[in-house]
Amino acid sequence: MLDGNFIAGFAAGEGCFHISVVGKRPQVRAMFTIQLRADDVMVLEQIRDTFGCGNVTVYERKSGSPIACFRVGNLPDLVNIIIPFFEKYPLMAKKQTDFDIFKNICWMMVRKEHLTDDGIAIIKSYKEYMNIGYVDDVRELCVDD
Amino acid sequence: MLDGNFIAGFAAGEGCFHISVVGKRPQVRAMFTIQLRADDVMVLEQIRDTFGCGNVTVYERKSGSPIACFRVGNLPDLVNIIIPFFEKYPLMAKKQTDFDIFKNICWMMVRKEHLTDDGIAIIKSYKEYMNIGYVDDVRELCVDD
Secondary structure, three states: OOOHHHHHHHHHHHEEEEEEEEOOOOEEEEEEEEEEEHHHHHHHHHHHHHHOOOEEEEEOOOOOOOEEEEEEOOHHHHHHHHHHHHHHOOOOHHHHHHHHHHHHHHHHHHOOHHHOHHHHHHHHHHHOOOOOOOOOOHHHOOOOO | OOOHHHHHHHHHHHEEEEEEEEOOOOEEEEEEEEEEEHHHHHHHHHHHHHHOOOEEEEEOOOOOOOEEEEEEOOHHHHHHHHHHHHHHOOOOHHHHHHHHHHHHHHHHHHOOHHHOHHHHHHHHHHHOOOOOOOOOOHHHOOOOO
């Protein structure tokens, strides 16, 4: 088991909170990920074991070193484990802002507000304030998982 | 003041332990750095204040976002503050290996062994096992400082 503050520090640097809104009838997905070079997969396995949720996958890339990815995309795990964890062990700076928005959107999803036009509009407006920006669809992450 | 384990987690992801050996009469330098995008400079300032040593500098780049850099290159600070800190709050995986080698080289420098041909040969052989590899001269880091 890793120390909670260690994980918070690690996630403050290496973690990503992703929200994607895709499709004509928009589907909202939320995912927390940490990606590292595959030779550090052991760290991710210890993080997974400490959380007690999520998956660790190692996959090859077309170029560059293999990647190890820890991801949690299951809404109950996000709401019951990941979000309370980072409320207890705060992140810092920009990553904290991402987390605050991510948390709000996850709770909107719990309340099914992401199934309404108004909810989608709010989520899209939230997304603009997040620091992720490099993936439009969380399904693109860890493609081999 | 930041939690020690938080800093360890953050440094496990974002920190770098650099050793450079340059010149015909080789000079050895050691430096611990953390570099982030400049809009997260506040995290580095808190890390500096927690350690009570080192400098934080923000500098522009020819391309890309401005960078904030925390660095400690003063040997007494490395030996008396940084090394004991990461002995108390361990890093993980590859970064731990880097730290172990960095620590050995810093102690060789305290004993002036880096001023001998044998010492230089040992330091160069150590360096091959470190995970840094992207800088030959620590003076290239944070050039505006």
